[in-house]
Amino acid sequence: MRVAHTVGMTTLTIANTETPTISSIVAANIRAEAARAGINQVKLGRMLNMTQSQVSRRWNGSLVWTLDEMGAVAQLLGVSVADLVTPPRGNSGRYTNPPAPYGTGGDWLPRQDSNLQPSD
Numbered sequence: 001m002r003v004a005h006t007v008g009m010t011t012l013t014i015a016n017t018e019t020p021t022i023s024s025i026v027a028a029n030i031r032a033e034a035a036r037a038g039i040n041q042v043k044l045g046r047m048l049n050m051t052q053s054q055v056s057r058r059w060n061g062s063l064v065w066t067l068d069e070m071g072a073v074a075q076l077l078g079v080s081v082a083d084l085v086t087p088p089r090g091n092s093g094r095y096t097n098p099p100a101p102y103g104t105g106g107d108w109l110p111r112q113d114s115n116l117q118p119s120d
Contacts, residue, residue: 023064
């Protein structure tokens, strides 16, 4: 994404580094956790008493998930709200530079399954 600013008669175009926002992290984590649980938008909507369209707008980041909705989603998916607001770890290509309060830099690692078995 590029941002254009006009100063006098000159237009400057500045590249946005696309630092993830909390709402984009939450949306990405809900999509990932739902996929792990085999839950699609329709099914999640039924569980939350929402339409598929309402879930879709939150799913893709057009609307932000409220704290109450995040609590319900976390409970349904078997994760904590903290899991939903924590940036994914690992160099998956989506987030290359962690935002300041969440990390100190370097490659991010994939989130570990909280239910690891000895064979894992």
